[in-house]
Amino acid sequence: MIHATYRHITISSLDGEALAKLSSDMKLSLSREDMLAVQAYFAKANREPTDVELEVIAQTWSEHCKHRIFGAQIEHTTESGTEIVDGLFKTYIKAITEKIMEQKPGFVLSAFHDNAGFIDLDDDLAICLKAETHNHPSAIEPYAGANTGLGGVIRDILGAGKGAKPVASLDVFCFGSPDTRQEDIKADDVIHPLGVMRGVVRGVRDYGNRMGIPTVSGAIQFDPAYIYNPLVFCGTAGVIPRGDIDKAMEAGLKIIAVGGRTGRDGLHGATFSSASLTTDSHEEDQQAVQIGNPIEEKKVSDFILDARARGLIVFITDCGAGGFSSAAGEMLSETGGQIYLERAPLKEPGLVSWEIFLSESQERMVLAVREESMYELRELARIYETELTDLGESDGSGILKVSHNGEMVCELDCAGLHEAPRRSMASTHKPTRTAAIEVPCDPAADLAKVLGDFAIVSREPIIREYDHEVQGNTFLKPLAGAAADAPQDAAVMRVDDSEKLFSMAVSILPEWGKYDPFAMGQACVDECVRQLILSGANPERIAILDNFCMGNPDDRNELGALVETVKGMAEVALEYQAPFVSGKDSFYNYFETADGPVSIPVTLLVSGFGVVEEAAHITGSSLRGSDSVLLLLGTTENALGGSVFARKRGVSGQPVPQTDAKANFALYRRYYEAVCAGLVLSAHDIGEGGIAVAAAEMGFTGKHGIHLDLPDDGLPLSAHLFSESTGRLLVEVDAEKAAAAISHFDDFPCLQLGAASEAHRSLRITRAGESIIDEDLSQLKSLWKNGLSGYY
Template identity: 35%
Template sequence: MIHRLEIGLKKGVRDPRGQRVRDGAGSFLGIGIEEVSTRSVFKIKADIGRAEASKVLSEFIDPVIEEGSLSTLPAEGFDWVVTVGFRPGVTDNVGRSALASVSDVLNRHALEGEAVFTETEYFMKGRLSGDEAREVGTKLIANELIERVSVVPFSEWKRRGPDLDVPEVAEGPPPPVREMDLEVPDAELERISSAGVLSLGLDEMKAIRDHYRTSGKSAARTGRGLAPKPTDVELECIAQTWSEHCKHKIFNAVIDYEDENGKVERIESLFDTYIRRSTKEIGGRKGWLVSVFHDNAGVVRFNDSLNLVYKVETHNSPSALDPYGGAMTGIVGVNRDPFGTGRGAALLINVWGYCLGSPFYKGGLPEGLLHPRRIRDGVHKGVIDGGNQSGIPYGLGWECFDDRFIGKPLVFCGTVGAAPLKINGEPFEKKRAKPGDAIVMVGGRIGKDGIHGATFSSEELRSESPSHAVQIGDPITQKKMTDFLLEARDLGLFTCITDNGAGGLSSSVGEMSRLTGGARIDVGLAPLKYAGLAPWEILLSEAQERMTVGVPPDRIEAFMDLSARRDVESTVIGEFTDSGAFEVLHGGKHVAYLDLEFLHDGLPRMCLKARWNPPSPPDPPGRKGRDLSKALLMLLGRLNICSKEKKSRQYDHEVKGLSAVKPFVGLQCDVPSDAAVFLADYASREGIVLAYGVNPSFSDVDTYRMMASVIDEGIRKVVSVGGDPDRIAGLDNFCWPDPVQSGKTPDGLYKLAQLVRANKALYDFTTAFGVPCISGKDSMKNDSTRGGRKISIPPTVLFSTLGRIEDVSKAVTMDFKKAGDVVYAAGITRDELGGSEYYRMLAEDASRPDAVGSTAPSVDAPSAMKLYAAVHKAIMAGLVRSCHSPAKGGLAAALALAAAGGRLGCEIELDAAPAEGRMETDSILFSESNSRFVLTVAPENAAKFEKTLKGLPIGRLGRVAGARIVIMRGGKRVCEAGVAEAVESFKRTLADV
């Protein structure tokens, strides 16, 4: 029986949900609507009567502002009714909570199969056509990939009765397990891979075929009732394990790299040669690395009682298809990484950052791609909901804009966790399992969501990209699960844990089985959202909110009991073995028997070629005679510099009460901080410092300098707020366009050379700075070929830094504090405008987008380190009132933002800035040279400060004064702006978007 509850606001009560649609239709789609009024619909499918439904309704309604009906509420004077609900099988989080409430109100347990389905009705008034109403429904409100949209004229809605249709999954028997014939011609092998979204290359398909030729008839297989041919379960599991996403094939490939002089160098694995080697070398010098690269997140020792755990992930492909669900899964998913590291870490801080097309993009969009503004809105909303509901504050957030991200947005989400050094007397970082320990799946149920996520994210976006690859997170189910598991952890009820992310059980159990040398699970035992899943689908499903843990037999009863009392579903699905195989059963019958050695190490190595041809983009025209005051204000308003506060304020940054330097600082809390500072707990004053560097703009010139720059940026921002330069760890997230030379990637040699150069820089500068990478991730196919047009992202690296400050009360912020304070520049300004925001602006003005200059900023690490040590000493000595590190927009933007933050002007003499050679004025103002700071110091401390930085490149630029930013050169005014004007330019661009 289905009962329909419709709830709307009483007359005269504001309807923000409706208002948002009305405003969005006008500003985004150009469709004028007079009024939008919304209602929530709950369709309760349960064995209850009308009186009971009525009782539920009265509890669901907020009597102060709402009214409701068991059929439909009256309505008058509208023109269209647009109804949005979920497609069958899509997680309905609100429906799930509603069902819990139905049980409470009626004092009964929900029966198997009972559910609540939710919908929202939008009543629209205005002179819009049916097509326009549908456009509002599909382009503004809903995503048809996961939602159903119905549009009916109001008159028809009035005439017909209440709609009782619910999106149930048509359940059938599970499809049988298939045997896959790989003894076929090569073309057929390729077809099998492509049609099945296996993303396996021909070499890999052949390696699998060959493996089964030799081992298919082994006694171990036949004895378990398996045929010599691989089953679909086995093939899917291998494909998932071997995916680019999981095996990082390009980073582990053999690469022949030819430099600009034709010299060829063979690189055996970029990862081993540059990243791992760097960390190993630095790790020998630093005593605080605990666990790097092999677990779900990197672990460092923070102090005598705590480890910190940090991971940053990307969730690009799902966010391109369903920005809200994809991004929410990004944040909720990365939370499970520190949670699944070692014995499980508590979650402390989130970070986010997005590379997007301009929200004001006016050009054509290839079929199937969403408008960047829509992607931006959805991505923000997804991470806001996911992060806020997880009870984790964000520390850093950023956005970077370039229209090449229209093909694929980059959605970075990261999580810092904290854990005691020991859990029940054993080191936190050590997972342990013994043969016979139970394998338990904890958390949400399995559906078809997210099947092929791991293989799909290893591909470009095609028109037929599977919508199954999109999951919707439920942060509340996950919060319940993590609360329970932390309780269980501290009671010692499990000894190993990992998350079910990409690849689902196939990946989590497959990985953990290496602890004992084998595992056996029966996927028929796993709880499903609905019947009818094939065994391989259960194994690979990326349904969210699940962890897999190993529980010793003597603790399983206690574990399951606590789980039940915390309303968390846990299921024993198998046990650890030492058989050397990963065995999968379905209903007691074997459906896969995979040799662990072949599964994890049987993947043939890729051999790739790279060739570096240094590009030399011309300088843009139009520098001469430019009004530099105007240029400064324009720069402050550009997308890559302007304020992103409007969206950022919708993210919680205070929960847990540990925040000391917030994402926005200054007198009005409206200018971004260089870095975030948090306490790690309530017991000590030691602080965690988080910063980042990202700058795909420099990649158009040289990825070597891009990489050097983002490493330096991540480090100097930590130093800027008071972090110790000697205690910084890094995380590298590479996002690249496909760098493998092929018919569809004719410039693969160059793109791979860009990747090689970025890695060379990573090694050179992480070792020079002594900043080890503790975790990283690569996403290598960030291209879109929809609508016959290929759009590739510019090579992008996010370098995230995790630092430490001995006492948060010594931190400084970037904003000017007091009139009369002395302003210093530290670090050398060079003529390095290549790829700068200033050059981009000139290039755009001249409609010469490629003319971005050819001298991207370099990094002199040994000099920078001396400066960082001295600045750190000055800050710790309390000599510095504000410190800000110039990045986009150079020295001028840095001064303007520090002034805006303090709502105080300054008088500056540019010739006092340490600079190299004779430079044009615009270059001193806007060059984005690395390793620099703008600092202010109380006049009485100026001498001490100068002494602390003796012998280093610093210059006394002037002082904090008045209400204008006045920059002179040789005594002549060259660039000036009112502080209020600067604030206005900085804040206007995205104020309403």
């Protein structure tokens, strides 16, 4: 018989410095304070810990798993003074959601305590969404990192409730520019951004396509700051019968594992993702890169959905960061229980105890089931060709016990395990001084530059890699219009056995955050909600997720930018009554180059989903009529800060658009009423690139020309064309209904801006009768359409 392979680690006699060194040597990523707390715990237990116990605590207390920075007490100093933030999550995310849940009972069915958050779809079904990052692994090995990033979030959906069905995915990436010169990469062994992009896109493709889950939504941002630390966000939506959302552990259940075997791939993933990258990361951290097998996960998915339908699952969670340790730890946190490591099926012999328990090998799920269900579950496993293992049981002890061939290798009080020391941090934010000036522009030339910028160009070469129609429920695709290549503001999915549909959208604006993080926080929520409403979602039935990535949280200024972003985000979410139902964060996205550390800007992704009551409310973003009228809803500010135009032109010191959340949401509600009344033919979000780009994109169907006549209202031309002010929509209405539509928006900023035309195929923009832009739409389209073709 093989004996357990573990060891006891002496910590009782170590001082703080020695404890910190031990943490570093064992790659635990635990701070000196954490290690002192661990020492105190085991002093009370009157023994030394095992290596398994230290690894379990390291994983449980890791930033990735415990979100300690969002739970920290932060002393935040701005020009207005110093305030104490009693936890970013508690104050600005959970509190917002709780307020909204009081005001909107019955809409949010579950938030923050399961693997994904659920909202009400109809009387029988609920939908959920989860988004996660897989940044550090994707920097090391882009294909495998992105591949398993999507695999992991799909498992979150399978582990939500008693097993939700994954129905659609999204992905958002941040890369260095694909045309980055090699000499501009100031470190060895950093994968070129083009290689990262290719690897990441293919990795996501090969997981989602092979599992038969459509990838329908996404975004890409390019910035030199992401050369060393690319960001990979993957999200998945799921559907579940409402009765299968709630789950609770009990004593006396069998703990079973299903899916892939356990190996050495992915060890230390949770603690690796909580540390910064260096040039040595490629070699040293290779073990932290998991390898994915989507076919295996498809088999697991089929098994789980069938088992759930048969009522065989009491509790389920996925094996993600921390492997069995986090799954069993989470599952047994209230009841306690016993896990037998020798029962875990292994990919290779010779794994020691902590390797088995902490391995992040993919495609594994852990379930709690009744003993009497085991026969039927084994039969299902045989049918779906997935491996099922009886791993242990829950008892009422409150202790997590892990044994290996008869020897106890881990025995931890579940309550103590989850009580990581609270961090105290300090942050500073000093706003950038700005002054709006009239920035001159060469309209046609600047439009060409903006359309050809990596921020704006068509993502079609990448979108076409993803199957966005598998399962047959994609109602509004990422690219639509007459030529099926015009970008839509959001995707809309049908749901089997429901009359309702739902839409999914994303917003990410890191350029704004460099100058005004508060405004960025506001704008991301605003843009996401706006896009959902434009795709037909009911404004009263929208929920959002927050995903943060940043560089060094121990830098006061960087942390200050994070605090401001969170505040801005929370303000608008509350006004829009859009609750947060899930979220994640990723820190230490900075790279130690020879010239010093390079941090990413604070990057917020707001993703959202909303209920579409009827298919008739879905209008799309492409021009439909040959003589229809175009309305501009909302107000344009002279605020070019953060815009693609300003970045392209090297214009700095400009104010970033501020969001009047009350006014914007009132307008969106009124817009939705117009949709319900049948007044809208199509509508497009005015976002990056401003009105000029929005109009061009609407005209890329190629069927009609567009003429816009800008008002001569004193606003600079550059602002009219390229400002990215929030709260604006470009709406197409039938000429015969134009008067009714304009009347409908009587108390709102509404301007009859222009019209479609059958007489030409150009984008013509005038102001006070003077021609500003007169460009053939097909030529503009070719600038836009081929921007990424040479790279992907």
